[in-house]
Amino acid sequence: MANLFNRERRRFEAFIRQHRPSLLGLARRLSARSSLEAEDLVQEAFERAMQDFEALKDRTDAAAAAWLCTTMTNRFLDYCRRQRTESRGMPHLALVQEGVAQGEAQENWELVSTEEFQKAVERLKPHLRDAYRLHAEGKRYNAIAEHFNVPVGTVGSWLTLARRDLKDLLLPQVAVARERGATSS
């Protein structure tokens, strides 16, 4: 019993080690310039993961990451709603955690592997690809603008375009993968 417990514990630790850095990076962006704590967001997501770990532990990395992302997004939206009611002096209403289309977003993205994502990035137009990579490496808009010698606003547009193209490139694959899954089962 103790061994089983230890094994589960080690698995969950590994799970945290694997997903925490990327999740925390995202949480920091969401909580930038606000009183929200990135660590709080991440911790709450992992607390939920711990409760659901029995189901989560055997899923793919992509699926687990998508699940964590959805959960953390829900926490973040809860926070935004709470801020809004508080700022208006309204009483706390029951927080609606299940937002719009959350299931669909998660289901779409949990089928995309990191390899497929990397291939999709390769297929972007060169300036969009390079801008996106620089941004993914942690560069701010102004640094990327300086790199390409373009206005900051242009960088924003490029990144928006890059993301739109990535989605277009990846989501047909998602549809194919879903069909394949349905056929094989």
Add this chain to the structure above:
Amino acid sequence: MTTPCTNNRLHLFVDGELSATEGEAFRQHLTRCAECESGLRDLLQLELLAARALGGAAPVAEPVEVAEPVSAKVVPLRARLQKVYRTAVPLALAAGLAAVGVFRFQEPPQIPDAVWLASADSRTFEARLSHPKADRFLPYSPMRGTSHASEMLPLRPLAELEERHDFRGIAAAYALRGDWQQAEAFLGREPESADKANDQAVVALSRQRYEEALGLLTSALRQNPNHAQALWNRALVLRERDLLDRAAASFDTVASLGEEGWSAEARRMAAELRTQLAEERVRWRRQVTDAWLTLTGEAPWDAKQLAQRPVVARAALYEAVRTVTSKEGVEALFPLAKELDTLGGGSVLQDYVRQVATRDFAARAPLAQGYAGLLRERETKKDATALLESLRRSGERDIYFGALVHTGSAVVDGTALSALRGFAEGTPDPWLHLLAERESIRRELAAGHTALAEKQLMDAMLTCNGLGNIVPCMELN
């Protein structure tokens, strides 16, 4: 017109490129705009994938200092610690270990030794706490006293300790910083144990509540007779009450436990106390002997002058009354008895002198001389059996009392002890009561009833100190 949905606001927001005000406005907008919320979910999934696939660090806006509300100062410990606990998860550990400690069933996080002043190079108080981390041996340096008080107590580990119900650990952390009130409060939440009793005794000791401390230590030692910290602290309590001999004995026991550092320190303490006690005894006896010789000698003496050292004069007076061989000799001691009674209140010494003056000195004188010989030859340990027997059969009970106290016969002889106590109870002199009590306690000690004996000694010492500085309390050792 620019609405939050246009101009790539969502992307700017997720990329941390909006100002604080713009970001706040967008967060409010998000909760009302299904399209933006849906876009946010999609975008975050994509960005998480990017982070995992491209492995770069996500761009982060400069952190904003958020002032802690004033109310945080009065937030209950638990809530406050929870907050600190979460936010203090070090970023440096983000590679994975950071999450350790966030979850109950994970490996419990290491509590940093700084909680118990790991970097300290000396102890600021003498007592020993039971928590192993707070009980490292360090040289005692009282003069550096309050330097640790200002050392910040890290709150995150405290929260973890509280989570583990390690109230003794928290109390130790506070105690090391001199916050005895907090230490006492947390100890109150700890389940009963020898360790708890010991630590409570340390608190009592720090507040000079010696009797309470001794009671707690006795309880700790009843549960664990070899409780090193309790034995050590008991030595400190006894020493504070001037029971140097018993303190040394308690240090001896600590020394015998063979703990690194502590053992040698305990031996040194015991030796120091015994040296101190021996020196005080020698000095005391010389003073009493000198005064006794003055009182019984040919040269005139001044009662007022002698009474300036009432403790010595009193002890010398008893010896003089016991050893003079004539009615006149006893009556000559009356002025000193009067002076000393004036200091101590009542008339016990004058009554004693008057009463002895009525004795038949034909019978008393030889016994008085025998007793004087006992005093002079104290160091030779001359066999006093015959003298004691003569005294026992005689009616000179005050001399018999003196001889029993000097020879320590009552410790091994029950009949002698009864006689001793009987005589003391027959007089209103509190010092004689205490001496009889002392002999009785010595008998308890010899029988191995240490805890009971020490409790009685503490009580006797308290009574003695309560008499004012008129009797030699040190003699209770």
